[in-house]
Amino acid sequence: MAVELERTEQVRSKIHIKNPLLRNALSEFFGTFMLLFIGIGIVMQFILSNEKLNTWININLGWGLAIAFCVYLCSKTSGGHFNPAVSIAFLTLGKLPLKDFLVYCVVQTIGAALGSLAAFGLYYGICDHYCSNNKFILDQVNKFAGAYRTIIGSKATAACFCSFPAFHVSNTTCFFDQFAGTAILVLFVCVIIDKRNGIPAAAHPLLFGLVVMMIGTAYGMNLGYPINPARDLGPRIVTFFIYGSGVFSYHSYYFWIPVIAPLFGAVAGAWSYTFFVGAHIPEQRETTYVLVDEANQPLKLA
Template identity: 60%
Template sequence: MVACDPVARLRAKLRISNPLYVNLLSEFYGTALLLVLGLAIVMQFILTSEKMNTWININVGWGFAITFCVYCCSKTSGGHFNPAISLVMVTFGRLSVKHFLLYSLVQTLGAFVGAAIAYGVYRDQFLHYYAEAGIEGDWIVHGLFGTAGCFCSFSKDYVSNYTNFIDQFIGTGLLALFVAVIIDKRNKIPDVAHPLLFGLVLIMIGCAYGMNLGYPINPARDLGPRLFAYFLYGGEVFTQGGYYFWVPIIAPLPGALFGAWSYHFFVGAHIPDTIEDREINYIKEAEMMPLKKNEA
């Protein structure tokens, strides 16, 4: 009976045994899937002049997107999809620096591919949008008829890059803080609930910190689509806002470290731990480090 199962046959032929390759494939696929969904939500918002989607639709849509994409990869890489979160895992001892660099690369590549797919689905809508506006020639990056925001974040003219840096530092810090809370075994939150809670955290951050930049809070999520947008809009996607582009790439990294470790400094390190808890946590933590076990 098992031999007739197409999924079982596929597993037998294609299953990869190297955990690093499995995790890299999962991070690429999961990030691409996240951007296919997330950018489509933003495109519906911008290309319909905010008539089809609303801001709360964007927040809820991204929240559900991260939830189901993390569920998809929860048994392989765990579903980081974000170099800032992967960096936190390095400091938690769950990922090596070498693997962090590889994760970041495939996450960015996945985001690029996800942006290309979302654009392919909505390409005719982009053309229709500019035809209705009577605009011919080069597409507009930012402003009244700007559409590059369908792919990545851009700074508002009246918001400084100093403020943008703080925005991304705080926004990503909050994300990493609550990721640390959720995965802390001493809080006894069931593993099956983690992806849903991650999604709810993202909705919360979007509702609180979307005004300045739209809360990219993820270097791969912003850089990958920005690289794709370069082929549509040109170099302005990097020069706009006084070369703002580096802010959502750099600021999330220290922000994530600060947020995650602030939880452990103020709360996590002080949670009582029984002998039984220590044994259980030791086993579970070991199970979550398949890559480190295979590095030797």
């Protein structure tokens, strides 16, 4: 064990990144990659098994756990944003520089895209089998690698990657759905990280996961609660090469909504906490206890 520890430290000394932005960017990339690799796998297991191996509550639980453990993964580096909406909230609160925010957005989106692609690779064979009887839905134009992969229909698989609202859900509803869901997320992130609330730092990632579970159980019906521009846009870029341009034109070019609406919702959620609660929490003063004698005089300790 001692030898292994020494080797670990030797490797650490050689590859340790001292530049904070580069270090945090690497963490945001890898953390978002892992989040989507796990999260997309959860959704694929749900859809590709005809909803037999997973249920809706399993998706909420799985994503909550994925958030919790991935934030634990990067808690000592970037803090584990994995979400441009969270990052923009921190930017407006003065907790993140503009340059860092822009870099985070890029690496989060790339990490999300590659994470979803890796999950697709593991489920490629099952997806092929699932789509094999899907020929009656689309013509040869939508044929990919010998299987028919579709955005809509009884055997649609595009929803494994990102959100596609039903036709009866308007884009206006979609916008406010993403606004509200992200506002709730960031509001409670601010509650959890506010030192005045006294929540131990070790509990933060688990609580973040529980917040995501709560949102999913309350407002997952319309879109599946992406509430994260990188989470939706990154995999959608991947689907462009699998399903075609329809992933962007679907539902009157709905794709921009889960990218833009969460940014506004995040800022609203962060500042609503500040205005309604955070700014009004009394400052905690340290209590000092002094030993006194019978004459109520302070005792001198030897």
